[in-house]
Amino acid sequence: MEATFQPLGDQAVVVQFGTTMSLEAYQQVRQVASMLDRQPIPGMVEYIPAYTTITIFYNPQVVYDWYQSQGTKEREQDADSLYQICCNLIREQLNHAEHQSERADRTIEIPVCYGGELGPDLGDVAELNQLTEQEVIDIHAGGDYLIYMIGFAPGFPYIGGMSERIAAPRRKSPRLSIPSGSVGIAGKQTGIYPMETPGGWQIIGRTPLRLFRPEDDPPSLLQAGDRVRFYPISYDEFLAFEEGSS
Amino acid sequence: MTVRVIRPGLLTSVQDAGRYGFQKHGVIVSGVMDPLAHRLANMLVGNEELAATLEMTLRGPTLEFQEDALISICGGDLSPTVAGVSVPLWKPILLRKGSVLDFGQCRTGTRAYLAIAGGWNVPLVMNSRSTYLRAGIGGHEGRALRTGDELQAGELTGLGGRIAMRLSIQSGGTSFVASEWGIAKEMLPSYSSEPLIRVMRGNQYEWFTADSHNAFFSEPYRVTPQSDRMGYRLDGPKLELTEQSELISEAVAFGTVQVPAEGNPIVLLADRQTTGGYPKIAQIATVDLPLMAQSKPGDWIRFAEISREEAEWLWMLRESEIRQLKMGILLKNA
Numbered sequence A: 001m002e003a004t005f006q007p008l009g010d011q012a013v014v015v016q017f018g019t020t021m022s023l024e025a026y027q028q029v030r031q032v033a034s035m036l037d038r039q040p041i042p043g044m045v046e047y048i049p050a051y052t053t054i055t056i057f058y059n060p061q062v063v064y065d066w067y068q069s070q071g072t073k074e075r076e077q078d079a080d081s082l083y084q085i086c087c088n089l090i091r092e093q094l095n096h097a098e099h100q101s102e103r104a105d106r107t108i109e110i111p112v113c114y115g116g117e118l119g120p121d122l123g124d125v126a127e128l129n130q131l132t133e134q135e136v137i138d139i140h141a142g143g144d145y146l147i148y149m150i151g152f153a154p155g156f157p158y159i160g161g162m163s164e165r166i167a168a169p170r171r172k173s174p175r176l177s178i179p180s181g182s183v184g185i186a187g188k189q190t191g192i193y194p195m196e197t198p199g200g201w202q203i204i205g206r207t208p209l210r211l212f213r214p215e216d217d218p219p220s221l222l223q224a225g226d227r228v229r230f231y232p233i234s235y236d237e238f239l240a241f242e243e244g245s246s
Numbered sequence B: 001m002t003v004r005v006i007r008p009g010l011l012t013s014v015q016d017a018g019r020y021g022f023q024k025h026g027v028i029v030s031g032v033m034d035p036l037a038h039r040l041a042n043m044l045v046g047n048e049e050l051a052a053t054l055e056m057t058l059r060g061p062t063l064e065f066q067e068d069a070l071i072s073i074c075g076g077d078l079s080p081t082v083a084g085v086s087v088p089l090w091k092p093i094l095l096r097k098g099s100v101l102d103f104g105q106c107r108t109g110t111r112a113y114l115a116i117a118g119g120w121n122v123p124l125v126m127n128s129r130s131t132y133l134r135a136g137i138g139g140h141e142g143r144a145l146r147t148g149d150e151l152q153a154g155e156l157t158g159l160g161g162r163i164a165m166r167l168s169i170q171s172g173g174t175s176f177v178a179s180e181w182g183i184a185k186e187m188l189p190s191y192s193s194e195p196l197i198r199v200m201r202g203n204q205y206e207w208f209t210a211d212s213h214n215a216f217f218s219e220p221y222r223v224t225p226q227s228d229r230m231g232y233r234l235d236g237p238k239l240e241l242t243e244q245s246e247l248i249s250e251a252v253a254f255g256t257v258q259v260p261a262e263g264n265p266i267v268l269l270a271d272r273q274t275t276g277g278y279p280k281i282a283q284i285a286t287v288d289l290p291l292m293a294q295s296k297p298g299d300w301i302r303f304a305e306i307s308r309e310e311a312e313w314l315w316m317l318r319e320s321e322i323r324q325l326k327m328g329i330l331l332k333n334a
Helices: A023-038 A062-070 A082-096 A122-128 A133-142 A235-245 B035-044 B156-171 B212-218 B286-293 B308-332
Strands: A004-007 A012-016 A045-049 A053-059 A105-115 A144-148 A157-160 A175-178 A182-186 A189-192 A197-199 A202-206 A226-232 B002-007 B011-013 B055-056 B061-065 B070-077 B080-082 B094-097 B100-105 B108-116 B150-152 B176-178 B195-199 B221-227 B231-235 B254-256 B264-267 B280-284 B300-305
Touching: A004 A082, A012 A082, A023 A045, A023 A053, A023 A082, A023 A144, A053 A062, A053 A082, A062 A082, A082 B308, A105 A133, A105 A235, A122 A133, A122 A197, A122 A202, A133 A202, B035 B055, B035 B108, B035 B286, B035 B308, B061 B150, B070 B156, B080 B094, B094 B156, B156 B308, B195 B286, B195 B308, B212 B280, B212 B300, B280 B286, B286 B308
Parallel strands: A105 A226, B195 B300
Antiparallel strands: A004 A012, A012 A053, A045 A053, A105 A202, A144 A157, A144 A226, A157 A189, A175 A197, A182 A189, A182 A202, B002 B061, B002 B150, B011 B055, B055 B108, B061 B100, B070 B094, B070 B108, B080 B100, B094 B176, B195 B280, B221 B231, B221 B300, B231 B264, B254 B264, B254 B280
């Protein structure tokens, strides 16, 4: 798939692979990430990989200084802005990137207490899809999932592979506070809130697992590329799990 | 060098330029809301640019300095005083041992930055001293300051030592000495309760209706009380999409203006999430982030469109002014 480039303001480039979520786009994003790990472009501050995009943040001063240090021959190529210089650098590296093999998959099992006060939007999700709450739970816990990206909050996994039968749009207005461990649905995506934060997803349950671990390196339990399965637990099991881990 | 917190103020936290490099794990950048005031404050006391300052919000703290200290205060005017005497902003200040620095009402802006020569010495967490309030990590014990906290300053630099030395032989008040030089007037940001914020079109700009485009650039938006370090929720003419479509989550940045379905824009700031799924109507030019971050609930924001090239050029211009200033400070204190 062809990469397209867009600016995100005056200090970042968004490299995009298509406009729909696909395994192919995901693999291309992973490839750019591993390419940048091996050889960051001059001035790169960091990158954020997502489903179909990888956004590269740069320090314009470093990019400018690098550009000035180049011979006139290199500078002849079409670059009327620092953004263009970055795009050219990324494009050039993409053309020379070798295919890297993905690391082996891990599968992580995630216990979830569905519905009730831990999953206040389970009823709405069921109603939107003309299902019973139990059917939503069965479908959600019955799927095999892949983590496409970690984002939005520390250790927050964006998980692909959810059945469209339980899809639900984001809430019209984000909630000001969603408790840590909440499992949600937004469109065709499902995810888990690793810490208390505002957010707009429909909340269907909660896991007692700790996803953000600032004392560890990497600080996130889940990594892009992990496989995930959910299994239902009761409210009592949820409480017991929380006590056991604290 | 110890500083004791007598009164913590509304929200006072240790921040540096931000925690970069961990956004791919979803760890937010944090850091100062007004990067320019923070940077200038550090420069005035001879600090490295990476040093941490105290970010003070609307109602500042009361701090007792247990030794002589070289400090500077930049950003919003929160009426700093020592022993009832006004302390000037945007200048190096030598505080005498035992001085109590107090803050009063907020006259301009929202946040002020207190730099101390040597920087505030808190442990590095993931390469940064910034307080990540929601996660409880970084800064001083991962939280805003409280009464009774004690903060330490790091080792001052050679330049910081020379600035302090010159001030110590200059005559001045009994409790502090203000330098004769400081940031030139032309370089001072003009904080306003009706700031004009320059933006570039966001990547989903075309998703919005023509009426929304017009409204966004012609009508003022009010900063609502649901505004904090994470982002400001604005209130004004509703912004609507030409058709209902869901965006696939992707990276956001400092100054991204995103619009949830209800139609009121949200400006993402220092404690923003790393990625988001709401359409982005605009992105604030980096040079204007300080003006946005210094606005407060009740203020009226107007947006003006500029091109990315202009935004880059304005940024380069700002950087060259900062380099000149840095050179000036070095020469003055050679």
